Every structure is written in C-alpha cells, then in structure tokens.
Amino acid sequence: MSLEVLQQLVELTVTPPATSDPDELLVAFGEMYLARQELIVQLTAPLPDSAEARALVAELAARDASWEVALVASRDAIGSARRNTTKLRTYAR
Secondary structure (H helix, E strand, C coil): CHHHHHHHHHHHCCCCCCCCCHHHHHHHHHHHHHHHHHHHCCCCCCCCCCHHHHHHHHHHHHHHHHHHHHHHHHHHHHHHHHHHHHHHHHHHC
C-alpha cells in the first residue's frame, strides 16, 4: 500500500512551470501541495526497503528540490525588484 501511495505522490509532484511570474508559480505550487497532502497522510512508516521504493523517494526528492529552486529564484527576483524600486525612488528625489 505505501509503495502505491508513494508512486501516486511522485506523480502528483509535477515539476514547476516554466514561468517567471511569481503568482503563477505560487498558484501551481499551492495546487500541487494540496493534492499531495491528501496522500501524505496515507503513507505508513516505515516505507518498504526495496529498490523501487528508494527510486521513488529519490525522484520525489529531486522534484521537491526543483520546486525549492524555483521558489527561491522567484523570491530573490521579487527582492531584487523591490530593492531596485527603492533605489529609483531615492534617485527621483
């Protein structure tokens, strides 16, 4: 059962959309996050110790990492835009 749930969890963890729009990225993340929550509660510990389970966990970790990279890049872009706006306001005075 846990292996099936883990497979479904990997399938629900889609890669981040190729967008620079923070709103689109956050909406996509929110949808994926909510869909995963329903499955996460069904996982039982410990997971089976098999090559298939390890491969699924590795894939899930890679997909989670891609979301982290996308979200951090979006956060950094917003921070940079805010700093640049502040500089422009200072120069305009």
